[in-house]
Amino acid sequence: MAGELASTRAVSRTFAPVRTPLLIPTWVIIGFFLVAPVLMMLAYSFLTKEFRGGVIWEFSLAAYDQFIFDRGLFGDEPPQIEWTYIVIFVRSIIQAAVATLLCLIIGFPTAYFIATRSPATRSMWLFLVTVPYWVNLLIRTVSMKFLIRDNGPLNEALMGLGVIGEPIALINTDFAVQLGLFYSYLPFMVLPIYASVERYDFALSEAAADLYANRWTILYKVILPIVWPGIVAGCILVFVPSLGAFLAPDLLGGAKNFLIGSLIEEQFKGNAGNWPFGAAASMILLSLVLIALFIYARRQARRSAQAA
Amino acid sequence: MRQRINIKRYPGFLPVTILCLVVLYAPLLVVMVYSFNDSLSITRWGGFSFRWYMEIFTGPESAKFKDAAWNSLTIALSAAVASTIIATAAAVAMVRGGAFKGKALNLALISMPIMVPEIVTAVATLVFFSAIGFTLGYLSILVAHIVFCIPFAYLPIAARLQGIDGSYEEAAQDLYASRFQAFLRVLMPLMAPGILAGFLLAFIISLDDFIITNFIKGAGIETLPTAIFGAVKQGIKPDIMALSTIMLSVSILIVTLSYFISRYGRPGTKAEA
Numbered sequence: 001m002a003g004e005l006a007s008t009r010a011v012s013r014t015f016a017p018v019r020t021p022l023l024i025p026t027w028v029i030i031g032f033f034l035v036a037p038v039l040m041m042l043a044y045s046f047l048t049k050e051f052r053g054g055v056i057w058e059f060s061l062a063a064y065d066q067f068i069f070d071r072g073l074f075g076d077e078p079p080q081i082e083w084t085y086i087v088i089f090v091r092s093i094i095q096a097a098v099a100t101l102l103c104l105i106i107g108f109p110t111a112y113f114i115a116t117r118s119p120a121t122r123s124m125w126l127f128l129v130t131v132p133y134w135v136n137l138l139i140r141t142v143s144m145k146f147l148i149r150d151n152g153p154l155n156e157a158l159m160g161l162g163v164i165g166e167p168i169a170l171i172n173t174d175f176a177v178q179l180g181l182f183y184s185y186l187p188f189m190v191l192p193i194y195a196s197v198e199r200y201d202f203a204l205s206e207a208a209a210d211l212y213a214n215r216w217t218i219l220y221k222v223i224l225p226i227v228w229p230g231i232v233a234g235c236i237l238v239f240v241p242s243l244g245a246f247l248a249p250d251l252l253g254g255a256k257n258f259l260i261g262s263l264i265e266e267q268f269k270g271n272a273g274n275w276p277f278g279a280a281a282s283m284i285l286l287s288l289v290l291i292a293l294f295i296y297a298r299r300q301a302r303r304s305a306q307a308a
Numbered sequence: 309m310r311q312r313i314n315i316k317r318y319p320g321f322l323p324v325t326i327l328c329l330v331v332l333y334a335p336l337l338v339v340m341v342y343s344f345n346d347s348l349s350i351t352r353w354g355g356f357s358f359r360w361y362m363e364i365f366t367g368p369e370s371a372k373f374k375d376a377a378w379n380s381l382t383i384a385l386s387a388a389v390a391s392t393i394i395a396t397a398a399a400v401a402m403v404r405g406g407a408f409k410g411k412a413l414n415l416a417l418i419s420m421p422i423m424v425p426e427i428v429t430a431v432a433t434l435v436f437f438s439a440i441g442f443t444l445g446y447l448s449i450l451v452a453h454i455v456f457c458i459p460f461a462y463l464p465i466a467a468r469l470q471g472i473d474g475s476y477e478e479a480a481q482d483l484y485a486s487r488f489q490a491f492l493r494v495l496m497p498l499m500a501p502g503i504l505a506g507f508l509l510a511f512i513i514s515l516d517d518f519i520i521t522n523f524i525k526g527a528g529i530e531t532l533p534t535a536i537f538g539a540v541k542q543g544i545k546p547d548i549m550a551l552s553t554i555m556l557s558v559s560i561l562i563v564t565l566s567y568f569i570s571r572y573g574r575p576g577t578k579a580e581a
Contacts, residue, residue, distance in 0.1 A: 012474025013406030018487060022401035023414060025394040026458065030417055033455045037436035038424060044435065106331075109324035116316045125325075127567055132332040134563040135556040138518045138533045142552065143335035146342070146544050153338050183331065205315045215318060244425030246519050251540070261427045268431045268523070275435065282428045289425055 038286070045279035053273050063280035085263070089284070092260040095174065095249075096242035099181035100189075103238045104231065106182070107189035111230075112223075114190070115197035126194065133187040141247045144180055145171065148252075172254030180248030181238075188237035196230025197223075229303060236296045240289050260285050336556060343549040360550035373551065376535040383450050383531065384514035391457035392465075392507045396499070398458075399466040400491065404474070421456040429456065430523040437524060444526025452524055453514045460513045461506035468502025469495075501569060508566040512559060 015022065045063050047055040065071070070082035114125040132140065147154050148170040155167035170176050200223060208218045224231075246261035253259070260281065267278025343361075347354025364373055398418060402411065421429065433452050434444075442448055476498065480490040496503070518533040525534060532555060539548050 012404055012478070014474060014477050014481065014490070015400050015404040015487065016406040016408070019401045019405035019408060022397040022405070026398045026414075026418060029394060029455055030420060030458060033433065033436075033451055034420055034424070034429065035417070037432035038428070040436050040439065041428070041432040106324060106328050109318070109321040110328045112318065113321040113325045128329060129332070131560055131563055132336060134512055134516075135336060135559045136516045136518075136533060136552075138516075138536055139339075139552040139556055140335065142536070142540050142544060142548070143339040146549070147335045147338050153342075154334075183335070186328070186332065202316055209315050215315065218315065219318065240423075241425070244427045246427050261425075264427050264431055268434060278431060279435075282431060285425055286428050289423065293423060 041279045041282055044276055045283050047276050049274045049276045053268075053275060055275050060276070063274070063276035066274075066277055067280055067284070085281070088258055088263050089260060091257075092243055093288075095177055095257075095259060096181065096239050096245075098174075099178045099185070099242045100235050100239045102178055102182045103186050103189040104235060107186055107234065108193055108231070111190045111193035112197050115194050115200075122198075126191075129190050130187045132183075137184060137247060140183060141180055141251050144176075144183055145251050148176060148179070171252065172257070174253070174257060176252040177249050177257055177259075180252040181242045181245055184245070184248060185238045185241055188241075189234035192233035192237065193227065193230045196227040200226055229300070232296065232299065236292055240292055243289060244285055339549050340553045340556075343546065343553040345546060348546070360546045361554075363547045364551050364554075367547065369547070372530065372535060373532075376530040376532045379446065379449075379529060380515055380531040380533075383446070383453055384511050386450055387453035387457050387514040388461070388507050388511040390454045391461045391510045392503060394454070395458050395461035395465055395506060395510075396503055399462055399469050400495070403466055403469045404477075418462050419459050422459045426456075426519045430520045433520065434523045444524055445529055448524050448526065449521055449529070449531070452520050453517065456517070456520065457510035457514055461510040464505040464509060465499065465502045468499050468505075472498050504569055505566055508562055512562060515555075515559070 044055055046059055046061065048058040048060040048062065050056050066082070067085050068082060069079040071077055071079050110129065114122055114129070117125055146152060149155075150167045150169060150171060152171075154170070155164070158164045159167065170179075204222055204226070205218050208222050213221065244261050245259070246265060249257055249259040249262060264278050264281050264285070267273040267275060267281070344356050344358070345353055346357030346359055364370060395418075398414075402414060402418075405411075424432075429452075433448075436442075437444060437448055472495070477490040477495050480494045481487065485493065516533070517531075518537060521531050522534050522537065525531070530538070532551070536548055536551065539545065
């Protein structure tokens with residue numbers, strides 16, 4: 001019955017003749033103010049830099065070259081691999097991956113716990129997990145900075161309880177950045193996992209238990225493979241924004257923890273920047289994100305093809 | 309029955325959930341508490357007071373905060389209205405437009421603001437605006453906000469529309485309602501909870517934005533997040549905590565409101581429960 005209804009809904013095409021005028025505002029606004037700017041960045045990444053910030057309209061691969069090779073101060077030495085920027089990208093990828101893992105370790109049990117509550121209390125739990133997400137990200141990050149700073153409430157409380165003798169240096173460390181990213185994007189992990197655990201049929205767990213599987217075997221061999229798409233979705237939803245994050249590294253990480261976001265920002269602030277180089281870094285970041293999304297979309301497509 | 313209950317539960321999952329909530333709420337609660345601290349030092353508790361709230365509204369920086377709040381609210385309101393209208397039109401075309409060539413491309417276009425990393429959008433918009441000679445200021449912030457609010461408004465609106473049976477507007481048209489009348493008098497009232505949810509989402513997303521705004525605002529104009537960021541660079545002061553507390557209370561209020569609206573408006577909530 002529900003399926004029949006859904007199929008009649010899907011073919012409803014009452015507004016098909018006015019489709020184009022309805023979509024024109026979207027094309028104009030997103031096309032002109034997002035697609036065009038991104039294409040322009042792509043073009044800029046192949047231009048020559050102007051020294052006061054800006055570009056000269058002359059084709060050049062210098063920006064990408066600078067990213068990978070060190071050719072000395074005057075560009076005439078034999079090229080050597082320039083590790084600075086590669087390291088920044090690798091570090092950003094590692095930070096985002098650790099943050100994603102942290103979200104998964106905390107987020108999976110939370111999502112599972114919520115999905116196994118009674119329907120009446122479920123939405124209340126979900127609400128509790130998602131509310132902080134709607135608080136301004138800057139305010140959340142500043143709050144985290146306030147909480148974990150050297151003589152902040154966390155250290156004072158731990159010292160007061162006698163857990164630690166002297167303040168733990170949390171702020172300006174990699175862990176602080178990961179904690180900040182975790183804090184920023186946790187609901188993105190919980191929600192898709194929750195959605196797939198909620199659809200999971202617990203009769204399967206019972207069947208496995210009848211066959212003498214213990215609880216953890218059931219989790220590992222039965223539940224995890226079935227809710228896997230939700231886990232992958234959650235990981236992508238956390239990893240992608242973490243990769244280009246700016247606030248958590250800027251406010252919680254020190255100068256040592258320079259990540260992609262800050263690298264790009266620096267090229268466009270003030271007059272010292274190198275626009276083509278910043279544009280190239282942006283395009284590399286965008287490509288990484290699109291590759292991640294593309295892999296995810298293909299997996300989804302294959303899954304729905306299998307289901308059909 | 310006894311066995312099923314045991315099988316579903318995993319020891320340790322409740323403590324993890326509680327830890328999760330503690331991590332999520334502790335920073336916010338600490339800032340809320342310290343915003344009432346009657347002491348110049350942010351580390352020592354000097355008794356309860358409203359002095360930092362007075363400070364925001366009457367202190368030397370109050371004019372700056374007032375301007376920033378005004379900018380933030382008017383931009384968020386305008387961006388939410390504009391993006392909700394654009395998203396509603398797009399949702400009707402996408403959900404009720406039948407199958408058409410380029411549908412996937414259109415969906416990709418609508419979700420593009422979510423997919424492109426914010427920092428890339430920020431610098432690309434900055435470079436583009438300066439190339440076409442668009443003066444940076446209030447208007448440039450508004451335009452950029454409309455762009456990234458569109459997908460957030462679109463999602464709940466399209467989801468709601470997908471749940472509405474097509475026979476309603478078909479019946480209206482059979483009774484000689486024009487397409488526009490069928491939309492205005494039949495479909496739109498049915499879509500109202502989704503439209504409202506999309507509007508509120510867009511409003512919060514606009515209010516929340518820091519990165520894009522910070523790049524394209526130009527000199528001499530601030531929104532609340534950019535003003536806070538500027539102030540925090542010199543250290544977290546108690547008045548910033550009071551301002552943050554007000555902002556986070558407003559956000560939580562709006563989210564709570566939309567939570568109850570969507571619960572109330574969702575069809576078949578009772579049947580599901």
